[in-house]
Amino acid sequence: MTIYLNGQFMPIEDAKISVLDRGFIFGDGVYEVIPVYTRKAFRLAEHLRRLRHSLDGIRLVNPHGDSEWAGIINELIARNPGEDQYLYLHITRGVAKRDHAFPNPPVAPTIFMMSSPLSAPPAELLQSGVCAVTAQDNRWLRCDIKAIALLPNVLLRQMAVDAGCAETILIRAESKSEGAFMTEGAASNIFVVKDDKLLAPPKDNLMLPGITYDVILEIAAAHGIQYEVRRIAAAEIFAADELLLTSSTKEVLAITQLDGKPVGTGKPGAMFARLHQLYQDFKRDVMRAS
Numbered sequence: 297m298t299i300y301l302n303g304q305f306m307p308i309e310d311a312k313i314s315v316l317d318r319g320f321i322f323g324d325g326v327y328e329v330i331p332v333y334t335r336k337a338f339r340l341a342e343h344l345r346r347l348r349h350s351l352d353g354i355r356l357v358n359p360h361g362d363s364e365w366a367g368i369i370n371e372l373i374a375r376n377p378g379e380d381q382y383l384y385l386h387i388t389r390g391v392a393k394r395d396h397a398f399p400n401p402p403v404a405p406t407i408f409m410m411s412s413p414l415s416a417p418p419a420e421l422l423q424s425g426v427c428a429v430t431a432q433d434n435r436w437l438r439c440d441i442k443a444i445a446l447l448p449n450v451l452l453r454q455m456a457v458d459a460g461c462a463e464t465i466l467i468r469a470e471s472k473s474e475g476a477f478m479t480e481g482a483a484s485n486i487f488v489v490k491d492d493k494l495l496a497p498p499k500d501n502l503m504l505p506g507i508t509y510d511v512i513l514e515i516a517a518a519h520g521i522q523y524e525v526r527r528i529a530a531a532e533i534f535a536a537d538e539l540l541l542t543s544s545t546k547e548v549l550a551i552t553q554l555d556g557k558p559v560g561t562g563k564p565g566a567m568f569a570r571l572h573q574l575y576q577d578f579k580r581d582v583m584r585a586s
């Protein structure tokens with residue numbers, strides 16, 4: 297596997313970073329996960345826009361313009377095997393003596409990128425759907441930043457794995473102004489289907505604005521699927537006809553069991569079937585056109 301580190305391509309075994317890297321010491325950095333189909337990065341402009349948003353959010357200067365990023369990304373794709381890949385892009389505030397405050401003067405950021413094989417979810421998973429558990433969303437208030445500091449997400453996702461499930465759906469506890477509501481998954485976005493309508497939580501500071509989430513809403517708009525973007529009360533996920541999970545690596549999956557109880561009929565529903573097919577068509581059309 298060939299990776300990219302600070303301006304150079306090399307075998308992953310040769311890649312070395314300092315133990316003083318602020319990513320290692322503080323989790324002080326941001327990342328992106330970009331799917332690649334038929335050797336072309338999918339929705340690259342959108343991923344690079346979100347990367348800029350994350351960098352702005354942690355006050356780190358973007359080390360490259362979009363065309364430079366595209367050059368590095370295309371070279372990494374070319375140097376790795378497989379038509380379909382997913383890229384992991386990671387930028388930290390660099391190497392400096394340990395101090396919480398930013399290095400002054402600033403140091404060069406650490407820029408790391410690797411490629412892994414990407415395979416579509418297996419047919420059995422599409423047919424059966426996956427199970428999920430719920431847990432309290434105990435993360436910070438800037439979940440819109442794709443931060444490499446993922447300890448809460450790691451612990452929350454492990455709760456699903458411990459229960460033999462695929463994902464943990466996160467619920468923000470009720471506050472003085474609002475009742476409990478659903479934000480997203482530990483590593484995915486979540487949609488609710490009720491009475492043939494798709495419900496999506498708003499892209500605010502409490503969830504990661506998913507690139508797949510945007511594609512799903514674009515598809516819904518283009519095909520006359522009714523949808524509404526609004527806060528989703530916790531009770532609504534337990535009364536859903538269908539629950540859907542989306543991410544760049546999992547595309548769209550049906551959640552058919554929640555906390556051990558069936559969601560709707562307990563089988564992937566009509567909205568899932570439709571969106572899954574439309575997503576495949578969308579992908580194919582975009583890749584053909586690019």
Ligand code: PDD
Pocket residue numbers: 329449480481482483484485503504505506507508509542543544545
């Ligand atoms: N995670 N929300 C969270 C917390 C995520 O970690 C992800 C994706 C998403 C979906 O975003 P997108 O559609 O842009 O992939 C939502 C990636 C895949 C990961 O960390 O591996």
